[in-house]
Amino acid sequence: MTADESPAPDPAAAVSVRDLRKDYGSFTALHGVSFDIAKGETFSLLGPNGAGKSTTIEILEGYRDRTAGSAQVLGMDPHRGGVSWKARLGIVLQSSGEPGNVTVHEQLAHFAGFYPHPRDVDEVIAAVGLTDNAKTRIKNLSGGLRRRVDVALGFVGRPEMLFLDEPTTGFDPEARREFWELIRGLKREGTTILLTTHYLDEAAQLSDRVAVIANGRLVDIGAVHEIGGADARIPIVRWRDAIGQQHEERTEHPAATVAALLARDGEPLDLEVIRPSLEDIYLELVKDADADAEVAA
Numbered sequence: 001m002t003a004d005e006s007p008a009p010d011p012a013a014a015v016s017v018r019d020l021r022k023d024y025g026s027f028t029a030l031h032g033v034s035f036d037i038a039k040g041e042t043f044s045l046l047g048p049n050g051a052g053k054s055t056t057i058e059i060l061e062g063y064r065d066r067t068a069g070s071a072q073v074l075g076m077d078p079h080r081g082g083v084s085w086k087a088r089l090g091i092v093l094q095s096s097g098e099p100g101n102v103t104v105h106e107q108l109a110h111f112a113g114f115y116p117h118p119r120d121v122d123e124v125i126a127a128v129g130l131t132d133n134a135k136t137r138i139k140n141l142s143g144g145l146r147r148r149v150d151v152a153l154g155f156v157g158r159p160e161m162l163f164l165d166e167p168t169t170g171f172d173p174e175a176r177r178e179f180w181e182l183i184r185g186l187k188r189e190g191t192t193i194l195l196t197t198h199y200l201d202e203a204a205q206l207s208d209r210v211a212v213i214a215n216g217r218l219v220d221i222g223a224v225h226e227i228g229g230a231d232a233r234i235p236i237v238r239w240r241d242a243i244g245q246q247h248e249e250r251t252e253h254p255a256a257t258v259a260a261l262l263a264r265d266g267e268p269l270d271l272e273v274i275r276p277s278l279e280d281i282y283l284e285l286v287k288d289a290d291a292d293a294e295v296a297a
């Protein structure tokens with residue numbers, strides 16, 4: 001199939017992808033992926049190592065050519081996007097290049113100069129918690145602090161669309177929480193955000209919608225509270241009986257189940273009521289996708 005033969009992308013969307021396919025030689029990394037991201041939406045692409053997340057994001061950033069299918073980002077085919085289109089994007093790649101022999105402030109001020117309406121450099125440095133390191137040479141920063149510089153470079157140009165490929169790798173827990181606040185602030189300003197992350201709590205905290213991709217195929221897509229379907233969210237009641245045997249019941253009415261247990265047997269041992277998290281649901285989706293792939297193979 002050529003790009004021209006695939007269905008039309010949605011012109012109103014910030015990102016619109018149809019039947020996206022990518023071959024690396026004889027290996028197919030993407031088997032025809034389709035999704036839209038609305039303007040102002042925060043959208044996470046989730047999947048195991050090698051699923052095709054970075055390939056997708058790099059095609060959308062204009063860094064990689066696609067083999068087939070169509071893609072539009074801010075109304076433009078990324079393959080044809082020029083300098084003015086690129087100035088509307090912010091990009092945090094999965095791995096950054098060799099750090100230069102420049103300070104944090106110098107690097108950001110230099111980068112800000114490429115954009116027509118950059119943010120205030122000192123405010124950006126403060127937003128990523130690097131004020132105390134503003135005059136430090138980047139090569140002398142720890143890995144986690146360097147990653148904060150990458151994030152700062154991604155939004156200093158006041159982008160309409162921000163791509164974040166595993167942005168918080170190497171962040172300590174406090175820095176991750178601060179990063180979440182930063183992203184919420186950018187979202188409030190109307191920035192469209194495409195995030196890939198292996199931290200499912202991060203995706204649950206930040207995303208309007210998520211897509212799960214496995215083996216180059218889209219497995220599911222939807223709002224964080226809908227992904228995997230309603231059945232995947234049915235609470236689980238777990239307890240042990242008087243002789244120590246473990247029991248488990250999936251029920252829409254966990255309080256009634258616990259009340260009935262209490263009335264019947266007295267206080268249950270090791271009682272837990274669990275609502276599956278995004279991580280639990282994600283793991284199930286990926287397991288099912290792997291099983292399907294094995295059957296197909």
Ligand SMILES: Nc1ncnc2c1ncn2[C@@H]1O[C@H](COP(=O)(O)OP(=O)(O)OP(=O)(O)O)[C@@H](O)[C@H]1O
Nearest residue numbers: 024027029047048049050051052053054055056094
């Ligand atoms: N330049 C390349 N040449 C050949 N194969 C590649 C190339 N880049 C990626 N691949 C392969 O394509 C598949 C998808 O890779 P990709 O980096 O998109 O996955 P990912 O979902 O981002 O994984 P991770 O979570 O590890 O970053 C993998 O099997 C990878 O080995």
